[in-house]
Structure formats: structure tokens, C-alpha cells
Amino acid sequence: MSVADWLSTARLILVALLWPVAVSGHGRVLAVGLIVAGLTDALDGYVARRLQQASLRGARLDAVADMVVMVSAAAWLGLLxxxxxxxxxxxxxxxxxxxxxxxxxxxxxxxxxxxxxxxxxxxxxxxxxxxxxxxxxxxxxxxxxxxxxxxxxxxxxxxxxxxxxxxxxxxxxASSQRSHAPQAPNGVASSASPTASVPSSTAPRTSEIRP
Incomplete structure (x- = not known):
């Protein structure tokens, strides 16, 4: 894994370590843990860009870690x-x-x-x-x-x-337009096929790889 991915993974590990702290009722320790988690969140994106380690996998790992932190923090607040x-x-x-x-x-x-x-x-x-x-x-x-x-x-x-x-x-x-588009004779597709003008929304773009 890249350094940025390790930072995101460290955030997940930190959340697991903070759960016993939450159960024992130490709110201020949890707050310090959340500050550390916030720092790793800021660092992983910066490191990924700085070291040119940005990847779709890393962006998804970062998003999962953020969600785990947010959901856990909400649970800790409800507990304390x-x-x-x-x-x-x-x-x-x-x-x-x-x-x-x-x-x-x-x-x-x-x-x-x-x-x-x-x-x-x-x-x-x-x-x-x-x-x-x-x-x-x-x-x-x-x-x-x-x-x-x-x-x-x-x-x-x-x-x-x-x-x-x-x-x-x-x-x-777009799918409806393709299905109603006139077909070229003898099965030869036109170079101006509507399919070529429709970008794939699932393809990762550079701007989507880590915030």
C-alpha cells in the first residue's frame, strides 16, 4: 500500500482503539483521538498528491475511513x-x-x-x-x-x-437515443455514432481521486 493508503488505514485502526475509550466514558480522550483522525484525513490526500500516489482505490479507502469515523463519533456522542x-x-x-x-x-x-x-x-x-x-x-x-x-x-x-x-x-x-438511432447499411457503424459522445460516468477521473 502507498503512504496515503496507510494513513487512511491508520484512521480505521484508531477508531477501533477509541471504542473501549468511549465505553469507559472518557470524552476528552475521544476528542483528542478525533483530532488525530482529522489530521490523518488531511494528510492522506496531501501525501497522495505530493508523492503522486493518487488512486481510485485510495480515494475509496479514504471515503470508507471518513464514514467510519463519522458514524463512530455519532455513536460515541449517543453513548456519552x-x-x-x-x-x-x-x-x-x-x-x-x-x-x-x-x-x-x-x-x-x-x-x-x-x-x-x-x-x-x-x-x-x-x-x-x-x-x-x-x-x-x-x-x-x-x-x-x-x-x-x-x-x-x-x-x-x-x-x-x-x-x-x-x-x-x-x-x-442516451440509451434511448442509441436504440432509436438509424443503423448504417450492411452493419457498418457510422463514425459519428452517438455512443462516442456519451462519456462513461463510472470511469474514474483525476478530480475524483482523493479530495
């Missing part, structure tokens, strides 16, 4: 501060379902969990990360920050779903 969940349970459940739907749709349509170029996802992730740090460090729940983070996450999920819908519509339209 159950009022975070109980006070706004219906809203959090609804946004959680929306997140699951958007993530699944992104995987099916694009072969990736998240789009590293999507600014709204970065903003939502940053706000959720900040809320977790503030709550774990201070021991108090910043309700306004939580609502801001939840709204940002819901917006990011809706944007992802809209992109997936647009992509599927484009694919269906």
Missing part, C-alpha cells in the same frame, strides 16, 4: 451524551435515513460513497466534526451547532440524490 439523541430523535432518524439513501444511491450510480468534489458534503462533515469536538471537550451539547450541522447534512444528501437522479436520467436518455 444520550440527550443528543433523545431530545431530537425524530429529526436525527429522518436525516440518518436520508444519509443512508443518498450514500447508497451514490454507490449504485457512481461506484463511490461520497463525491470528494462536493462542497456541501465537506461543509456538513466539518460542522459535524466541530460539534463532536465541542461536545466531547466541554461536556455540554451545543444545540444550535447541532441543528446547523444536521441541516447542512440534509442539504448535502439532497444534493447527492439530485445528482444521482440527473445522472440516471441522462443515461436513460
Amino acid at each position: 451524551h444520550p440527550e443528543v439523541v433523545t431530545d431530537d430523535a425524530p429529526l436525527l432518524i429522518a436525516v440518518g435515513l436520508l444519509y443512508a439513501i443518498s450514500t447508497g444511491a451514490s454507490w449504485l450510480a457512481f461506484g463511490r460513497l461520497v463525491d470528494p468534489r462536493q462542497s456541501s458534503s465537506k461543509v456538513a462533515g466539518g460542522l459535524l466534526y466541530l460539534f463532536a469536538l465541542v461536545t466531547l471537550l466541554t461536556g455540554g451539547v451545543a444545540a444550535a451547532l447541532l441543528m446547523l450541522a444536521v441541516v447542512a447534512l440534509a442539504f448535502a444528501c439532497l444534493e447527492t440524490i439530485a445528482r444521482v437522479s440527473h445522472t440516471i436520467h441522462t443515461r436513460v436518455t
Whole structure:
């Protein structure tokens, strides 16, 4: 594995090591662990670009590590501060379902969990990360920050779903156009075939390989 991939893997290992800390109730230690996880998240993309080690596998590993950190942090908050969940349970459940739907749709349509170029996802992730740090460090729940983070996450999920819908519509339209295109005589395909003008949405692009 590349150095960048090792950094992403280290983030996953760190999460596993922090679970016993969460169960024992040491919120400030968890906050320090989240800071370290955030540093590895910033470093893996930088190292991949700096050392020219960017790869589709690395981008997917980075996305998985980010998701594991976020889901684990949410679970730790619920464990140490159950009022975070109980006070706004219906809203959090609804946004959680929306997140699951958007993530699944992104995987099916694009072969990736998240789009590293999507600014709204970065903003939502940053706000959720900040809320977790503030709550774990201070021991108090910043309700306004939580609502801001939840709204940002819901917006990011809706944007992802809209992109997936647009992509599927484009694919269906292109497929319909190909099926109704006149065929060249004697089975000889025209060099101006519509197929050549339709890019493959599943092919990795340089901008999609690590944020």
C-alpha cells in the first residue's frame, strides 16, 4: 500500500482503539483521538498528491475511513451524551435515513460513497466534526451547532440524490437515443455514432481521486 493508503488505514485502526475509550466514558480522550483522525484525513490526500500516489482505490479507502469515523463519533456522542439523541430523535432518524439513501444511491450510480468534489458534503462533515469536538471537550451539547450541522447534512444528501437522479436520467436518455438511432447499411457503424459522445460516468477521473 502507498503512504496515503496507510494513513487512511491508520484512521480505521484508531477508531477501533477509541471504542473501549468511549465505553469507559472518557470524552476528552475521544476528542483528542478525533483530532488525530482529522489530521490523518488531511494528510492522506496531501501525501497522495505530493508523492503522486493518487488512486481510485485510495480515494475509496479514504471515503470508507471518513464514514467510519463519522458514524463512530455519532455513536460515541449517543453513548456519552444520550440527550443528543433523545431530545431530537425524530429529526436525527429522518436525516440518518436520508444519509443512508443518498450514500447508497451514490454507490449504485457512481461506484463511490461520497463525491470528494462536493462542497456541501465537506461543509456538513466539518460542522459535524466541530460539534463532536465541542461536545466531547466541554461536556455540554451545543444545540444550535447541532441543528446547523444536521441541516447542512440534509442539504448535502439532497444534493447527492439530485445528482444521482440527473445522472440516471441522462443515461436513460442516451440509451434511448442509441436504440432509436438509424443503423448504417450492411452493419457498418457510422463514425459519428452517438455512443462516442456519451462519456462513461463510472470511469474514474483525476478530480475524483482523493479530495
